[in-house]
Amino acid sequence: xxxxxxxxxxxxxxxxxxLKNSIKEKRQKRKLTQQELADLVGVSRQTxxxxxxxxxxxxxxxxxxxxxxxxxxxxxxxxxxxxxNTTIKTIEKSKPITESKKFQDFKEKxxxxxxxxxxxxx
Amino acid sequence: xxSINISKKEIYIIIDIVFSILLIIIFLPFFYNNSISxxxxxxxxxxxxxxxxxSIVFFSTTYALLEIxxxxxxxxxxxxxxxxxxxxxxxxxxxxxxLFWIIGHYLDGNSFKNNGLEFDDSIIFILLIVITGVSxxxxxxxxxxxxxx
Numbered sequence: 072x073x074x075x076x077x078x079x080x081x082x083x084x085x086x087x088x089x090l091k092n093s094i095k096e097k098r099q100k101r102k103l104t105q106q107e108l109a110d111l112v113g114v115s116r117q118t119x120x121x122x123x124x125x126x127x128x129x130x131x132x133x134x135x136x137x138x139x140x141x142x143x144x145x146x147x148x149x150x151x152x153x154x155x156n157t158t159i160k161t162i163e164k165s166k167p168i169t170e171s172k173k174f175q176d177f178k179e180k181x182x183x184x185x186x187x188x189x190x191x192x193x
Numbered sequence: 194x195x196s197i198n199i200s201k202k203e204i205y206i207i208i209d210i211v212f213s214i215l216l217i218i219i220f221l222p223f224f225y226n227n228s229i230s231x232x233x234x235x236x237x238x239x240x241x242x243x244x245x246x247x248s249i250v251f252f253s254t255t256y257a258l259l260e261i262x263x264x265x266x267x268x269x270x271x272x273x274x275x276x277x278x279x280x281x282x283x284x285x286x287x288x289x290x291x292l293f294w295i296i297g298h299y300l301d302g303n304s305f306k307n308n309g310l311e312f313d314d315s316i317i318f319i320l321l322i323v324i325t326g327v328s329x330x331x332x333x334x335x336x337x338x339x340x341x342x
Binding site: 109113114115116117118121126127129130133 | 200268270273339
């Protein structure tokens with residue numbers, strides 16, 4: 072039987088990807104205090120503090136409201152920290168070829184492999 | 194010296210803890226010293242009225258003082274609901290464990306083995322201790338979660 076070597080390269084994403092945000096930076100750019108942002112969004116100041124310190128993950132609704140108030144796209148406000156949690160792995164695997172080959176297509180290497188296979192079987 | 198930045202919500206929780214502690218210190222010894230079966234109805238009713246008056250006076254004064262000091266209204270948001278659900282879950286668990294412990298204690302007792310299920314007077318005191326204790330644990334955990342999450 073002929074064997075085909077295949078290299079699999081894949082990106083492994085870890086299950087836990089940290090949700091990060093740039094609220095503090097964007098808020099400071101707009102010269103808003105935590106209390107002002109909290110009033111505009113309709114939450115308490117403590118909630119804003121917790122979100123900025125990554126202690127609390129806001130709901131989608133609150134995230135959208137924040138993005139609306141800061142006039143930003145939600146993707147720019149909240150993002151997954153992928154870089155630190157992604158690894159690239161390469162795996163070598165042998166895959167048997169099951170397709171039948173025509174006699175005319177046989178090359179010297181194939182003859183040799185066939186001979187080895189037959190020898191092993193006998 | 195650095196000052197502790199504390200919010201109005203956290204002060205409300207501290208008030209709840211203080212109230213539970215005061216309730217244990219002031220009123221629970223009465224139920225420990227006097228068994229319910231030996232008390233007259235009027236004695237029990239007067240004690241209950243004392244507890245109600247104490248709670249009204251305590252909460253009205255503390256809440257009034259708090260409203261004078263912090264004029265900003267409390268906004269309840271999704272984080273508050275999350276924290277309260279977490280704390281109620283814990284208190285429910287502790288309450289259940291305590292109830293099962295009490296039931297087990299009475300089922301295992303001699304009174305049940307000899308005369309059937311007979312609760313003695315201490316059950317009232319134990320239940321009051323459990324209720325106030327669970328309230329303290331719940332509020333303390335709530336305060337902890339508010340400070341750390």
